[in-house]
Amino acid sequence: MFNTISSQASKLINLTKKEHSRVNSKTKIIAITSGKGGVGKSTITANMAYLFSQYGKNVAVVDADIGLANMQILFNLKPKKTLYDHLENGAKLEEIISQTQYDNISLVAGKSGHNFIHNNSSRLYSRIILDIVALNKYDILLIDTGAGLNDYVQEFLEIADEIVAITTTDPSALTDVYALLKMISTTKKRLFLAFNQTANYKIGQAITQSLKDLALKNRLNRNFMVKYIGNVIPDLNIATTGRLRKLFVKEFAGSSSALDLERIVDSLIKEIK
Numbered sequence: 001m002f003n004t005i006s007s008q009a010s011k012l013i014n015l016t017k018k019e020h021s022r023v024n025s026k027t028k029i030i031a032i033t034s035g036k037g038g039v040g041k042s043t044i045t046a047n048m049a050y051l052f053s054q055y056g057k058n059v060a061v062v063d064a065d066i067g068l069a070n071m072q073i074l075f076n077l078k079p080k081k082t083l084y085d086h087l088e089n090g091a092k093l094e095e096i097i098s099q100t101q102y103d104n105i106s107l108v109a110g111k112s113g114h115n116f117i118h119n120n121s122s123r124l125y126s127r128i129i130l131d132i133v134a135l136n137k138y139d140i141l142l143i144d145t146g147a148g149l150n151d152y153v154q155e156f157l158e159i160a161d162e163i164v165a166i167t168t169t170d171p172s173a174l175t176d177v178y179a180l181l182k183m184i185s186t187t188k189k190r191l192f193l194a195f196n197q198t199a200n201y202k203i204g205q206a207i208t209q210s211l212k213d214l215a216l217k218n219r220l221n222r223n224f225m226v227k228y229i230g231n232v233i234p235d236l237n238i239a240t241t242g243r244l245r246k247l248f249v250k251e252f253a254g255s256s257s258a259l260d261l262e263r264i265v266d267s268l269i270k271e272i273k
């Protein structure tokens with residue numbers, strides 16, 4: 001019985017992987033993840049989307065924080081349809097992709113408090129992502145995964161072309177980010193690491209080095225790369241703009257925190273080319 005289920009699951013996984021490589025699409029899937037919740041993942045994701053759009057990229061954001069979706073708040077949008085209307089009520093893919101008030105940023109919204117339970121081997125979430133990729137319309141597809149390393153998060157990380165982990169210097173956030181790093185080190189080539197709420201660039205750089213040293217000591221896959229891409233300082237304006245349903249990189253363009261995130265997006269653009 002177990003063998004049957006797992007062989008079916010692995011067939012589906014292989015199918016999903018094959019489909020992904022088969023689809024000839026310009027879309028790069030970037031998953032933004034964190035390990036720990038509350039580190040600023042969604043705020044960073046929404047503001048990154050804006051910076052990518054300023055580079056002329058057409059961006060789609062998928063709110064994949066299953067159960068705790070809040071991306072529509074950050075974009076100040078009332079989506080007519082969510083991811084779940086597609087999964088449960090037969091809404092077409094096009095219907096769940098909402099144009100935000102920002103040029104070149106679309107959102108596939110989730111639904112807070114809603115949890116669509118599915119058999120993980122069916123990989124329905126990955127399929128939606130791959131269907132959006134297959135539209136060949138977006139340059140970048142940002143996935144805001146939930147916190148933690150549960151099956152949903154793993155499903156999204158698995159299909160991502162690149163993974164960006166957001167952490168703070170908080171010891172529990174670092175423990176969680178190390179667990180994430182360890183988990184993906186066997187299947188992925190690299191992880192980008194950004195430090196939020198971190199006073200300066202060098203602190204994040206030094207902590208990244210300690211995480212790499214620990215990985216070496218624990219004999220994690222040597223070919224797996226952890227690449228530090230910068231910090232965003234703690235800034236009250238970030239919390240305030242979030243509450244006002246606005247984007248800090250737009251409202252406070254040129255401020256230290258906005259420049260911090262610009263530097264992060266600059267390095268991502270260079271790396272993913």
Ligand SMILES: Nc1ncnc2c1ncn2[C@@H]1O[C@H](COP(=O)(O)OP(=O)(O)O)[C@@H](O)[C@H]1O
Nearest residue numbers: 038039040041042043197233234235238239242
């Ligand atoms: N660099 C920062 N400085 C100050 N407040 C921040 C910063 N980054 C995020 N925040 C605030 O922290 C809170 C949690 O952010 P959020 O993006 O919802 O985290 P997550 O998605 O990781 O749970 C929000 O109120 C947000 O405005």
Ligand SMILES: [Mg+2]
Nearest residue numbers: 041042065070
């Ligand atoms: Mg969030």
